Amino acid sequence: MRVLFYVAILTLAFSCSKEKEFKDLKGANTMTDKSLDQYIPVLKKLGFNTKLVEDYGTSILVEGDISFSKHYLDSLSKSPVFNSQNKQALWSSAYLTWAAVSNINVYSNSSIPSDWDLALQDAVAHWTNLTGAVITMNKTSSSGNILVTSDFGLLANNVIASAGFPPNPSTPYAQININLDFNSGAYIPHAQKVYNLVHELGHCIGYRHTNYAALGESSGWEILHGIPTTDAGSVMNGSTANNQWVGFSYFDGLSAELVYPQWADFTQKGPAVWPNTYPMTSLNGFAYAVQYTKLYRINPSDGTYSQVGAGNWTGTEAICTLNGYLYLVENSRLYRVDANTGSYVQIGGAVWPGTEGMCTLNGYLYIVENSRLYRVDSNTGIYVQLGGAVWPGTKGMCALNGSIHLVQNNRLYKIDPNTGSYVQLGGAVWAGISGMCANVTNNMLFIVQNDLYYKVSPTTGAYTRLGGIAWAGTNSMTSIAGYNYIIENSRFYRVGIN
Numbered sequence: 001m002r003v004l005f006y007v008a009i010l011t012l013a014f015s016c017s018k019e020k021e022f023k024d025l026k027g028a029n030t031m032t033d034k035s036l037d038q039y040i041p042v043l044k045k046l047g048f049n050t051k052l053v054e055d056y057g058t059s060i061l062v063e064g065d066i067s068f069s070k071h072y073l074d075s076l077s078k079s080p081v082f083n084s085q086n087k088q089a090l091w092s093s094a095y096l097t098w099a100a101v102s103n104i105n106v107y108s109n110s111s112i113p114s115d116w117d118l119a120l121q122d123a124v125a126h127w128t129n130l131t132g133a134v135i136t137m138n139k140t141s142s143s144g145n146i147l148v149t150s151d152f153g154l155l156a157n158n159v160i161a162s163a164g165f166p167p168n169p170s171t172p173y174a175q176i177n178i179n180l181d182f183n184s185g186a187y188i189p190h191a192q193k194v195y196n197l198v199h200e201l202g203h204c205i206g207y208r209h210t211n212y213a214a215l216g217e218s219s220g221w222e223i224l225h226g227i228p229t230t231d232a233g234s235v236m237n238g239s240t241a242n243n244q245w246v247g248f249s250y251f252d253g254l255s256a257e258l259v260y261p262q263w264a265d266f267t268q269k270g271p272a273v274w275p276n277t278y279p280m281t282s283l284n285g286f287a288y289a290v291q292y293t294k295l296y297r298i299n300p301s302d303g304t305y306s307q308v309g310a311g312n313w314t315g316t317e318a319i320c321t322l323n324g325y326l327y328l329v330e331n332s333r334l335y336r337v338d339a340n341t342g343s344y345v346q347i348g349g350a351v352w353p354g355t356e357g358m359c360t361l362n363g364y365l366y367i368v369e370n371s372r373l374y375r376v377d378s379n380t381g382i383y384v385q386l387g388g389a390v391w392p393g394t395k396g397m398c399a400l401n402g403s404i405h406l407v408q409n410n411r412l413y414k415i416d417p418n419t420g421s422y423v424q425l426g427g428a429v430w431a432g433i434s435g436m437c438a439n440v441t442n443n444m445l446f447i448v449q450n451d452l453y454y455k456v457s458p459t460t461g462a463y464t465r466l467g468g469i470a471w472a473g474t475n476s477m478t479s480i481a482g483y484n485y486i487i488e489n490s491r492f493y494r495v496g497i498n
């Protein structure tokens with residue numbers, strides 16, 4: 001899954017004015033502090049716009065509110081990993097582990113007045129309540145992982161707060177500085193305090209600025225798939241210190257689910273790569289897939305596989321199982337295939353060009369071909385058209401609970417296998433569907449649509465999304481016992497169903 005490969009996150013935002021003066025704000029720098037210039041190459045390599053940096057003596061502030069200690073930058077610049085140009089390794093420390101991000105204690109010291117403390121309480125709750133992400137923050141009284149404190153005069157007048165990135169995967173950034181006389185002590189509404197605290201807490205768990213591009217950052221890291229690089233509503237936009245809290249944006253939520261998913265019940269099985277895989281099916285506890293030209297049996301427990309027979313199945317349009325056999329429509333012909341030997345026989349003389357889906361039910365094959373639904377005798381190939389409906393663009397055809405289900409013209413339908421009469425299930429639009437299967441363990445349909453994985457009721461069409469964006473490039477999907485199996489981005493995954 002992509003989430004395993006991404007290294008840096010893109011989100012967040014905020015703070016501060018764009019007009020920075022590039023001056024040393026603290027006259028009290030010690031003699032041992034190196035000048036800002038010496039850190040420019042490191043900051044550049046991290047992707048930051050080095051015009052938006054300020055020297056704070058022992059630390060450097062980037063993009064208005066992100067703090068790097070010079071000590072940290074020194075150690076980074078000496079790190080072989082950092083110097084390897086390996087983007088994936090570059091920011092690996094910016095992510096927290098599941099354990100670290102699911103139990104973060106945030107506290108304030110006596111320098112923080114009650115109005116800011118109340119805002120902190122709200123900000124902590126907003127992260128914890130973010131649906132679909134495992135992020136859990138608790139407001140504690142006197143100790144914890146992140147201290148919120150006054151800046152004691154450190155921050156410039158136009159900087160409302162500062163924080164930084166996790167120093168390692170087990171440790172959130174440990175301190176948020178609040179400029180209590182921000183903007184010359186002007187009144188700050190509660191919602192503005194909350195906004196800025198949510199933003200700074202986001203940095204502490206690894207989020208960068210969503211609007212990094214507008215801020216002049218180069219992309220020195222991977223961008224989360226499916227997350228836009230402009231999102232006006234993102235709480236992680238930079239230079240937004242005057243914004244009011246109105247909630248996370250849709251993509252804030254999705255990116256949190258991707259990086260820190262609450263639901264992450266999927267596992268890659270085996271190292272094999274499966275590019276160019278055609279629809280997949282299952283039989284007797286194994287998955288069967290046609291990949292390039294050959295038919296393979298895949299062991300779902302470890303992803304090991306063996307080729308089944310020597311047949312050439314290039315261009316297989318549909319595959320399903322019935323009575324212990326595999327059935328394939330390939331090159332417009334219908335075949336029955338022995339799942340152990342791969343020997344095959346053509347069924348009937350009919351040609352099935354433009355087959356869009358196939359499933360089995362009640363001892364019959366059902367095929368949508370040339371926009372028509374047919375019931376086919378699996379021994380003779382004799383067929384009958386069911387109903388007068390046309391089904392152009394059928395996707396994800398499967399059977400469950402005695403009915404045929406398919407997505408056609410972006411809508412989900414349930415079809416009577418005897419008459420061809422049908423009902424639309426729910427009002428959802430399923431544009432961009434790339435996989436669908438049924439799982440009899442919990443009698444639910446599963447759809448991958450726009451890189452997201454959904455559990456769908458076969459009676460009402462009501463749906464629940466499981467996990468975050470993770471399924472770009474899905475091209476095959478089947479169910480075996482209590483799991484589904486997905487080939488995504490050429491890898492074979494076992495995926496949970498609840």
Ligand SMILES: [Zn+2]
Nearest residue numbers: 013014015065
């Ligand atoms: Zn920021």
